Amino acid sequence: MEKESLLIVDNLHTHFFTEQGTVRAVNGVSFELKKGERLAIVGESGSGKSAMAMSLLQLISYPGRIVSGSVKLGDKDLLQMSERQLNEVRGGEIGTVFQDPMTSLDPVMTIEEQLVHTIRRHTKLDRRGAVQRAIELLRQVGIPDPETRIRNYPFELSGGMRQRVLIAMALSCSPKLIIADEPTTALDVTIQAQIVELLKNLSADTGCAMLFITHDLGLVARFAQKVAVMYAGRIVEYGTVRELYANPQHPYTQSLLRTIPSMKGPRAKRLLQIDGFPPDMRQPVVGCSFAQRCPAAQPMCRTEIPSLTDRSPTHRAACWIEDGIFSGIAKETAPTAEELLHLPPKASFLRHQEPQDAAMPVLEIKSLAKHYKTRSSLFRKNGKVVRAVDGLDFSLQPGQTLGLVGESGCGKSTTARMLLRLDEPSDGSIIVEGVDIAHLKGEELKQFRRKVQMVFQDPYSSFNPKLTIEQIITEPLQVMKVGTGEERRKRARELILTVGLDVSYLDRYPNQLSGGQRQRIGIARALALNPSIIVADEPTSALDVSVRAQVINLLAELREKLGISVVFISHDLSIVKHISDTIAVMYLGKIVEFGPTQAIFGNPRHPYTKALLSAAPIPDPQLEAERNVELLSGDLPSPANPPKGCRFSTRCPAAEHRCKEERPELIEMEDARKVACFLVS
Amino acid sequence: MADYLLKKAAQLIPTILGVVTLVFFAIRLIPGDSTSYMAGDNLSGEAVDALRERMGLDVPVWQQYLDYLLGILKFDFGTTMVSGLPIGQLIMEALPVTFMIAFLTVLIACLIAVTLGTIAAFSAHKGKKLIDQVLTWIAMLVDLMPSFWMALLMMLVFTLSLGWLPASGPIDFSDPVGLLQRIALPLIVLSLGQIATIARITRTSVLEVLNEDYIRTARAFGTPQLLVVFRHALKNAAMPIITVAGLGFGNLLNGTVITEFIFSIPGIGTLLIGGINSRDYSLVQSVILVYSFLFILVNMMTDLIYKYFDPRVKF
Numbered sequence: 001m002e003k004e005s006l007l008i009v010d011n012l013h014t015h016f017f018t019e020q021g022t023v024r025a026v027n028g029v030s031f032e033l034k035k036g037e038r039l040a041i042v043g044e045s046g047s048g049k050s051a052m053a054m055s056l057l058q059l060i061s062y063p064g065r066i067v068s069g070s071v072k073l074g075d076k077d078l079l080q081m082s083e084r085q086l087n088e089v090r091g092g093e094i095g096t097v098f099q100d101p102m103t104s105l106d107p108v109m110t111i112e113e114q115l116v117h118t119i120r121r122h123t124k125l126d127r128r129g130a131v132q133r134a135i136e137l138l139r140q141v142g143i144p145d146p147e148t149r150i151r152n153y154p155f156e157l158s159g160g161m162r163q164r165v166l167i168a169m170a171l172s173c174s175p176k177l178i179i180a181d182e183p184t185t186a187l188d189v190t191i192q193a194q195i196v197e198l199l200k201n202l203s204a205d206t207g208c209a210m211l212f213i214t215h216d217l218g219l220v221a222r223f224a225q226k227v228a229v230m231y232a233g234r235i236v237e238y239g240t241v242r243e244l245y246a247n248p249q250h251p252y253t254q255s256l257l258r259t260i261p262s263m264k265g266p267r268a269k270r271l272l273q274i275d276g277f278p279p280d281m282r283q284p285v286v287g288c289s290f291a292q293r294c295p296a297a298q299p300m301c302r303t304e305i306p307s308l309t310d311r312s313p314t315h316r317a318a319c320w321i322e323d324g325i326f327s328g329i330a331k332e333t334a335p336t337a338e339e340l341l342h343l344p345p346k347a348s349f350l351r352h353q354e355p356q357d358a359a360m361p362v363l364e365i366k367s368l369a370k371h372y373k374t375r376s377s378l379f380r381k382n383g384k385v386v387r388a389v390d391g392l393d394f395s396l397q398p399g400q401t402l403g404l405v406g407e408s409g410c411g412k413s414t415t416a417r418m419l420l421r422l423d424e425p426s427d428g429s430i431i432v433e434g435v436d437i438a439h440l441k442g443e444e445l446k447q448f449r450r451k452v453q454m455v456f457q458d459p460y461s462s463f464n465p466k467l468t469i470e471q472i473i474t475e476p477l478q479v480m481k482v483g484t485g486e487e488r489r490k491r492a493r494e495l496i497l498t499v500g501l502d503v504s505y506l507d508r509y510p511n512q513l514s515g516g517q518r519q520r521i522g523i524a525r526a527l528a529l530n531p532s533i534i535v536a537d538e539p540t541s542a543l544d545v546s547v548r549a550q551v552i553n554l555l556a557e558l559r560e561k562l563g564i565s566v567v568f569i570s571h572d573l574s575i576v577k578h579i580s581d582t583i584a585v586m587y588l589g590k591i592v593e594f595g596p597t598q599a600i601f602g603n604p605r606h607p608y609t610k611a612l613l614s615a616a617p618i619p620d621p622q623l624e625a626e627r628n629v630e631l632l633s634g635d636l637p638s639p640a641n642p643p644k645g646c647r648f649s650t651r652c653p654a655a656e657h658r659c660k661e662e663r664p665e666l667i668e669m670e671d672a673r674k675v676a677c678f679l680v681s
Numbered sequence: 682m683a684d685y686l687l688k689k690a691a692q693l694i695p696t697i698l699g700v701v702t703l704v705f706f707a708i709r710l711i712p713g714d715s716t717s718y719m720a721g722d723n724l725s726g727e728a729v730d731a732l733r734e735r736m737g738l739d740v741p742v743w744q745q746y747l748d749y750l751l752g753i754l755k756f757d758f759g760t761t762m763v764s765g766l767p768i769g770q771l772i773m774e775a776l777p778v779t780f781m782i783a784f785l786t787v788l789i790a791c792l793i794a795v796t797l798g799t800i801a802a803f804s805a806h807k808g809k810k811l812i813d814q815v816l817t818w819i820a821m822l823v824d825l826m827p828s829f830w831m832a833l834l835m836m837l838v839f840t841l842s843l844g845w846l847p848a849s850g851p852i853d854f855s856d857p858v859g860l861l862q863r864i865a866l867p868l869i870v871l872s873l874g875q876i877a878t879i880a881r882i883t884r885t886s887v888l889e890v891l892n893e894d895y896i897r898t899a900r901a902f903g904t905p906q907l908l909v910v911f912r913h914a915l916k917n918a919a920m921p922i923i924t925v926a927g928l929g930f931g932n933l934l935n936g937t938v939i940t941e942f943i944f945s946i947p948g949i950g951t952l953l954i955g956g957i958n959s960r961d962y963s964l965v966q967s968v969i970l971v972y973s974f975l976f977i978l979v980n981m982m983t984d985l986i987y988k989y990f991d992p993r994v995k996f
Binding site: 059108109 | 905
């Protein structure tokens with residue numbers, strides 16, 4: 001039976017009138033959402049998906065304005081309503097869950113106040129009734145002990161808990177529609193799985209429709225029934241999740257789905273990448289916005305805007321080419337890595353580093369630990385000791401990549417800081433090419449820094465905005481007093497070519513570059529001193545899906561050509577699997593499982609590894625529907641107060657009495673892997 | 682919290698000691714002492730020496746310093762050197778006047794400035810640049826006018842031309858209406874100076890908060906804009922405003938000298954100026970001691986108010 005429609009958006013245009021020009025963030029979006037349906041809007045940053053969602057609520061702030069279109073909720077046109085009427089719809093008929101739970105709740109108000117305000121605004125309940133309702137809601141969204149929790153301030157709750165509070169708020173007045181704008185992007189994988197499951201169940205229980213905005217194709221496959229793909233302010237493809245994933249029609253969707261490394265099966269040599277960058281939204285639209293990046297673009301694509309046409313009764317795409325680019329090629333015969341491989345030119349000073357002794361690891365870490373003392377005060381003489389990293393052992397062979405995986409607070413970044421000797425370890429040793437660098441000082445420490453270099457997470461804040469790209473790239477050379485000014489300039493030119501940009505970029509400033517370009521600069525800077533190890537701390541997490549593949553491919557190529565070893569830190573399991581030879585899974589400062597990538601992904605042994613892999617969404621609705629996501633309960637314990645026995649015992653579904661009392665050690669298994677668990681033997 | 686108060690109290694001792702020492706020696710660097718002020722040209726050398734002995738200025742400086750410190754420990758400020766009046770009593774008479782004026786000034790200034798600043802920020806946020814700019818310009822203009830000039834202008838208009846408000850006369854706490862009339866002009870002059878600063882900081886702070894995610898959340902749940910501003914934005918924007926208002930209050934306690942002088946108000950500023958002019962060491966030392974104590978106290982109060990506005994503040 002065809003369900004009734006709830007929300008009809010017709011030809012919506014929202015523009016931002018900035019001093020640099022008009023940004024057409026939403027440029028003619030139409031879609032329909034039926035009652036109780038879960039629709040996902042997928043797109044990269046700047047695709048207009050959030051601006052579209054905010055337009056529905058008419059919360060576009062200056063200098064943005066809804067230029068034309070209509071938004072019908074039931075029989076009411078939201079765009080024709082007065083502010084007063086709108087305020088009844090907002091929170092009353094439409095609930096909203098925002099991206100960052102850390103900043104989306106008022107920090108100086110208790111949960112109770114915030115919930116009660118909302119409830120009383122939209123219902124006739126008195127204060128006591130509203131408090132009762134708030135407690136019920138908190139219980140419904142899975143907050144333990146809601147009677148006490150309700151008196152907390154947001155900062156006293158974890159990220160996952162805050163997101164649950166926001167969801168409770170969105171649910172508070174039994175809305176017909178919940179808009180969830182990247183509701184899990186700021187959360188850890190296992191918490192993300194909890195929240196997605198919660199939203200899905202709530203939608204089923206309450207019959208509330210959901211508009212789920214995300215950039216994560218895996219989450220869409222897990223969560224949604226219908227999906228709309230947005231690119232440059234327009235919907236380019238729309239359909240049921242199964243149809244769209246099985247048979248994508250638009251070249252953008254097709255490429256996007258292929259840029260994601262597979263979690264199953266052997267490792268691909270190279271990721272398919274979408275070259276180029278999304279278009280400048282200030283330019284008037286001529287033709288298909290994707291034409292510049294589309295390998296199959298025809299002359300017509302550059303002059304005329306394609307509109308959504310039916311590909312099946314439930315599937316529409318906006319592309320002039322009937323079947324899209326990959327339709328003729330079956331998945332197996334898609335362009336192979338070699339076909340797509342066009343390696344960047346090689347710089348003369350960057351020579352392939354032949355290991356002197358292949359058996360000797362380039363990096364070896366023995367019982368590495370970092371303990372922080374929290375500040376003591378007048379009344380508390382001794383501060384608590386936070387064991388951020390508590391005894392790590394691993395080694396890395398030359399030319400190999402080690403993936404360091406774990407959730408926030410597990411000690412990944414502290415480990416990175418110690419490898420770079422930005423922090424001095426409290427205990428243990430770090431042996432780089434046979435020399436223990438754990439406690440080097442002065443000139444020796446400075447010389448060591450040539451060997452290990454870093455690529456940072458946030459390409460927006462890891463460069464001095466007042467320096468040109470050339471100055472940024474040559475800074476390490478200057479610090480180490482390598483070469484003359486002319487030689488350094490020459491090297492900067494070589495480096496920028498090596499990372500696939502052209503020489504003209506050297507005179508620019510970081511703010512003139514896109515995120516992907518900046519991350520290339522970050523890699524060039526790391527390469528400047530020709531290091532033997534590169535530590536990459538979440539190098540792609542700030543980048544869009546289509547750009548991410550470019551950076552990953554670049555890193556992989558450089559490793560191949562230069563024989564550099566890489567320590568790759570990430571929470572994104574599919575990328576770690578793609579790039580790493582060995583994997584170390586960390587939990588609360590300890591490695592719980594360590595071994596070859598294939599072994600760990602093929603057959604995870606530690607319960608935490610299992611849970612992590614199970615929590616990570618796969619961009620395949622078929623697989624997602626079949627698998628049973630193992631949800632971990634609760635939050636990560638604080639590293640200042642870790643559980644007594646096995647650190648994972650508080651969340652482990654299989655924990656026994658012994659796990660809560662004793663600490664398991666890493667024990668070598670038959671297949672060259674190590675696991676720290678009593679239940680694995 | 683108790684931890685914090687104890688720590689602050691402990692910090693108070695070295696701070697006060699430092700101030701006392703500094704003032705003790707600094708004032709002795711000004712040429713001439715009280716005796717030369719009192720003696721003028723008429724007294725003979727012996728008479729001056731006798732006067733010096735009476736005032737305790739004949740003993741070595743270190744001994745004067747020790748005596749002074751001991752006096753403070755006993756909360757005994759002694760008498761003024763020149764007139765022989767008990768200093769403690771003088772301060773206790775002048776302090777309430779200054780305190781009242783400073784407090785009312787900050788109160789009035791905050792009420793007006795926060796309103797104006799919020800309106801400016803809200804207008805800027807909505808893209809109504811004209812209102813914002815007009816308000817910002819007015820604030821700047823007011824800020825640029827020297828207070829003594831404003832004071833004279835006010836006097837000219839309200840006292841001399843219109844005859845509405847007095848510009849001098851006794852300060853009588855038992856007659857509230859008369860008192861308000863009497864201090865109205867100084868209040869206006871002093872407030873104007875504060876309003877400009879507080880309004881500017883309010884505008885910046887509120888404008889920043891209005892772009893925060895939780896403001897969007899409140900709006901997305903149907904809270905009307907005005908309520909959003911008052912319930913969410915102002916409370917979150919309060920910290921810098923309190924800091925500036927607190928500093929202003931501290932300065933007003935100490936620095937209303939010119940205004941007090943123009944409106945002949947027997948406040949603590951007047952007392953201090955008199956002391957300096959007559960090289961009355963004891964008086965100056967004591968007034969500054971009280972000043973620094975009050976200043977520290979105001980800072981502590983500001984910290985405690987932070988905690989009220991933001992539960993995340995930890996001491």
